[in-house]
Amino acid sequence: MRVFISADIEGTAGIVHWDEANRAESDYGEFRALMTAEVVAACEGARAAGAEEVVIKDAHASARNLIVDQLPDYVRVVRGWSGHPDLMMFGLGSDFSAAIYTGYHGKAGSESNPLAHTLTGRINRLLLNGEVASEFTLNALCAARYGVPSVFLAGDSGICADAQAMVSGIATVATLEGAGHGAISLSPGRAREMIRDGVERSLSKDLTGQVPTIAEHYELVVEFNNPSDAYKAAWYPGAKVHGPRAVAFAAIEFFDVQRAVRFMCL
Template structure:
């Protein structure tokens, strides 16, 4: 069984301020280690649940966060960015049985994680009228290849967001955001729960985990800067909505991914 893992950092245990997520910042090393540990716990759980091969995407910022010296055999890791529209799930295709997202976070526009955003700090994104999370964008991308997402770890609000789409997906809340603070579980609890829940998620019928792609997509990219919105509205098929929004409509989800690749 082939399993795909995409890992971010803003939803791992403890991260609260941006300096804890930035490669060159002095606060970063502790949380780089925790991110790596949480990924390794997911890998252990996946293998215990029957995985035979894993592809791991380091999907935060530079794409060079996970410490690779302890990666097990039968795990390959994508570091850096391929620059293709699949973005945080680059390399995922129909050969995979299921996907796992580690350290994900609430969508841009949410007050439930001080690090909440969607792809960019310069804009928020809506799909079909709802603020879109990176979970949703990447789950829809996986659905293009009929690959379901089995497990997601991240903040409490994200787990509630996921349940609205499919409450069969296994989730674990590492933290809860309150204003500019986070209330976190023990890092050891996260590691134990991640390993256990990932293992269980490997055993559930994958059809129960599927999220169906909508038939039509209306995408709104809401920029902080109205000038950037006006400029980006010249993307083919896009329109400008005063005062700071680009709108785009399509029936093809890959075109949504292409749009996000160029405009966020």
């Protein structure tokens, strides 16, 4: 069994401020270590369930966050950004048995995490077929393109609820719950224990039904905070102005949505 982990940081237990997620700030080192420890816990759970190999995509900011010397010897890690439209899921393929998500956070505009956003702080909302989408939305559908089930997510309470609504049977661990600029969090040790156990249980059951349905067609709408960003994105082939500060793009294949997100939003 091969398992894929997409690792972010803003849903790591204990995190509450952007300085803790920014490699240029003094707080970053502590939370980089906590992010790594949650990923290791997920790896241990996967190994206990029978995984022969775990591939991890370091998926936050520079994609150079994980302390690689702390990763188990059965792991391969994808660092940096290739430019491929799979983005936070780059390295995934149809030969994987499951996708796991750690450190995930609520979508832009949600109140479950003071660090909630979608892809970048320049986006007010991202909608897919009329529904407000998160990074998990995009990434679970990317996994579905490869026929890979999404089986476990650790992150704030909001993204856990969104994941459960989107993927029947997905296991989650709510590491924290936002309260304005603050958050109420599990202790890091308790979060790691729950992640390890949750991953093992999630991979030990029937995964049928945990691949989200690919729609027959998609409409992507990106609402930007700044009209200049919307003006620039509207020049992407097939994109069109969709009201103030918003751009729309229609596609049949979800990969075309991913490619539009790659070039319109980042």
